[in-house]
Amino acid sequence: MKDLLCSQFQETVAESLIRHKGMVDAMTKLQESVARVNRAIAKAANQCGCIRIVAEKQKLPEEISLADMQSLIDTDIEGQICENCRDVLETEIGSTLFYLTAVLNAVDLSLYDCLLKEHKRIKALGLFHFS
Numbered sequence: 001m002k003d004l005l006c007s008q009f010q011e012t013v014a015e016s017l018i019r020h021k022g023m024v025d026a027m028t029k030l031q032e033s034v035a036r037v038n039r040a041i042a043k044a045a046n047q048c049g050c051i052r053i054v055a056e057k058q059k060l061p062e063e064i065s066l067a068d069m070q071s072l073i074d075t076d077i078e079g080q081i082c083e084n085c086r087d088v089l090e091t092e093i094g095s096t097l098f099y100l101t102a103v104l105n106a107v108d109l110s111l112y113d114c115l116l117k118e119h120k121r122i123k124a125l126g127l128f129h130f131s
């Protein structure tokens, strides 16, 4: 049942692709869409101002466990994304998912299988999954 949405999405992407059906087009459109996600976040901070990106070195105690570290590390985002920026970001992320799925289709991989595999990997690594 859970893979039904992924399968339907993958089929819809396959049916709607005409111009970007090839791998090179799908790969470059995926790269472009990821850049647009980053741009949407930057615009939320720089133009709208609903969020603030405060990128600085995390100040952590010298002796700290991995479990404690997780609760002490802050995100570098302050504020709450507004409705307009949320809409733009969701659209750009949707486009990214579209082109990612196009890449998967080009090499005959399953979106659901990739999600499942990554989920299992993250769960197995637990706190050691730093990326």
Ligand SMILES: [Zn+2]
Binding pocket: 044, 048, 049, 050, 051, 081, 082, 083, 084, 085, 086
């Ligand atoms: Zn905003």
